[in-house]
Amino acid sequence: MIRRGKEKIQLRYSAPKGIHDILPPDISIWQKTEATAKELFQKYGYQEIRTPIIEHTDIFIRSIGENTDIVEKEMYTFSDRAGRSITLRPEGTASVVRAFIEHNLQNFTSPQKFYYTGPMFRYERPQKGRFRQFYQIGVEAFGERHPTMDAEIITMLCSFMKAIGLEGINFELNSIGCEKCRPDYKNALLLFFKDKLDNFCPDCQRRYSLNPLRILDCKVERCIALRHGSPLIPEHLCDDCSNHFEELKERLRILQMPYTLNPELVRGLDYYTKTTFEATSNHLGSQKAVAAGGRYDKLVEEFGGPATPAIGFAIGMERLITLLMEKTNLLSPVPDxxxxxxxxxxxxxxxxxxxxxxxxxxxxxxxxxxxxxxxxxxxxxxxxxxxxxxxxxxxxxxxxxxxxxxxxxxxxxxxxxxxxxxxxxxxxxx
RNA sequence: GUGGGCGUAGUUCAAUGGUCAGAGCACUGGACUGUGGCUCCAGUUGUUGGGGGUUCGAAUCCCCUCGCCCACCCCA
Structure with missing residues (x-):
């Protein structure tokens, strides 16, 4: 509050909706988390990459997909002074892919493995575990199609959770196929739901034409019951995808990496192929994913780069820290x-x-x-x-x-x- | 974008439409002149989120608005 003459003017500033300060003593848990990630990821040969937090809007439209919620209604987009359309990054993968292509990184020894950390921006209504500015630690690996790559990256995520002392995390695994087998599966789904469609919730009816895979995700009990016995993606994978999936599971077994198969695990971004995975917890309200990722073998090519298979994941920092707070008592550094x-x-x-x-x-x-x-x-x-x-x-x-x-x-x-x-x-x- | 809940001191919360809106914690100082924690005492902080209305009278009831939280959609 400031006083000007006799008049009292109340100026109560606050950060924009859904955007938060991170203060001490909370900051120490953030620092510890980032330091742990950095140290661990380097052991797997991942190096930090720093990309800008703004990009040309097209970058996100083309990578995330024109018809996704992120692109349709969640981006912070503005024109710069020369009239170019610029967007605050809603996620990290697109920028890393752009940088990979722009700097011809395929010419270095494959696979090229990166991690990054920083803020992302999505114009959403805030709720538990969801913010308009939120932080991710992300990991991307380019140039390796072998399932050993998938196994490494999933295992690395798991050991990260262990390293920071998180327990009770579920690792869910699925394969959503490639451009060859997914259309077949989609058709099988459409066929299965066709005559039951009237009984589904309005959202699912909308999903039917827009993105039928999402029906598998619906939490409405009636829909869960109705989709009982529906065709599952793993049963419709082509030989290539199916072998890839089997080989991955074999490696996860060897690594004693615990996971749950979830044939209904669908990801919201268009670019995923084959392997998808999610690390979930039951202590996060309705947003239970603390980290998620998958393979995106076509994205680099679609971006105008050389055909380059890739895989990555992102950890939601706020969600992770929510979980860590339950176990950790925060201490600011104490003077000697x-x-x-x-x-x-x-x-x-x-x-x-x-x-x-x-x-x-x-x-x-x-x-x-x-x-x-x-x-x-x-x-x-x-x-x-x-x-x-x-x-x-x-x-x-x-x-x-x-x-x-x-x-x-x-x-x-x-x-x-x-x-x-x-x-x-x-x-x-x- | 849709729905629900909540806004009172720095903070956690009281106050059935009826005196001057209170308490704990925190903070500052003192009791104790140069020795912390414990105790006791004192002090500071409010247009009751904002605006309008009803009323003799509003923190309390009504309307609008803003903010926060939670859920839906969707996602990390």
């Missing part, structure tokens, strides 16, 4: 030492001492002036500092500094040059 001072001369001495201790690697907080020793110690205590140094007139006179261990109340005096040893000694015990 607080330097309390009385008087200007001591304050200056403390300022210098703090710098010297930080150079030695300690996390040091100081007193900025103006408060009683009591309130300084209270501040040190509330920050959960483990150790306090006190500098006042007595200490300036004697050249010794008082120290106190706030955890066990031990205290004493020490020569200034011995501080780091007593600090080390006290910190080691906690």
């Amino acid at each position: 030492c607080f330097i309390a001072t009385i008087g200007k001369e001591a304050e200056l001495k403390g300022l210098l001492l703090a710098e010297q201790l930080r150079e030695k690697g300690y996390h040091v907080e100081i007193h900025y002036g103006g408060a009683s020793l009591k309130s300084q110690l209270r501040r040190a205590d509330r920050m959960d500092s483990r150790f306090v140094l006190i500098i006042g007139d007595d200490e300036l006179r004697s050249g010794k500094i008082k120290w106190k261990n706030l955890k066990n109340k031990e205290q004493g005096e020490i020569e200034i040059e011995d501080i780091s040893s007593i600090l080390k000694n006290n910190l080691e015990r906690y």
Whole structure:
């Protein structure tokens, strides 16, 4: 609130709808998650790629698909000053594919494996686990069609979940075929639903003509019952897709990677082929997917690049962190030492001492002036500092500094040059 | 885009249409002059989201609007 003359004007700014700040102490769990991903993905040979958060709008229309909800109604699109249509990225794959083609990365040793992290933007109505700006950690691998690639990437996702300590995650697996076998399956589905269509929910009736695979996804009980016995994708795969799927499952078995086959697992983006998978949890409200991905063997080619098979996944950071919060108690970093001072001369001495201790690697907080020793110690205590140094007139006179261990109340005096040893000694015990 | 729930202090929440809208926590200070946590005391923070209406009187009832949450659609 600001006051202007007698008039009070209330200015209560808030971030735009569905867009959130990430504050300490929450930020530490984000940092830990990102660091864990980075470290683990590098072990599998994935390197970071940084693509822009805006692209020409066409990039997304062509990759995600013209008739998807994302493109039809969820993109943040605007014209730049030269009148070009620009869009804030709603997902990460399109940009990576564009970069792959633009820089001719197929000329490097295959497969090319990337990971990235950053914000995505979708204009949706926010709810639990869904935001207008949300963060993903994504992974893409180009140039390898062998199912061993699929197995590696799925296993990597699983070990990531383990590495950050998430349990109770379900891995669902399916194959949705390729451009050869999917049309056949679609026809089989249409045939099966044809005479029952009137009994389905309005949404499913709409899906029938728009995207019949989505009927498999419907949560309405009546529809679940009606689709009982419907043809399943795995039964309609062509030999190539079927072999691929079998080989993948064999490798997952060898790797002792637990998964559930879900023949009704359908993905919302147009570009997927063959393998699709999802990591789900029951603690996320109605958005249960915490990570999802699949193969997209045709996308690079459709984009005007060389025929290049590819596979990837994306982790929804907010959803992941929602789950992590249930188990983790958040702690902000705690100072090793607080330097309390009385008087200007001591304050200056403390300022210098703090710098010297930080150079030695300690996390040091100081007193900025103006408060009683009591309130300084209270501040040190509330920050959960483990150790306090006190500098006042007595200490300036004697050249010794008082120290106190706030955890066990031990205290004493020490020569200034011995501080780091007593600090080390006290910190080691906690 | 559709539907439901909720908006009161920094925060968590009270207040049946009826005095000046309160309490816990938090924060600041003091009791304790240079020693934290515990205790006690004191202090600060509100156009009750905003606007309009009904009424002698509205945080409370009605309408509009904005925001948040949840669900649908769809997705990470």
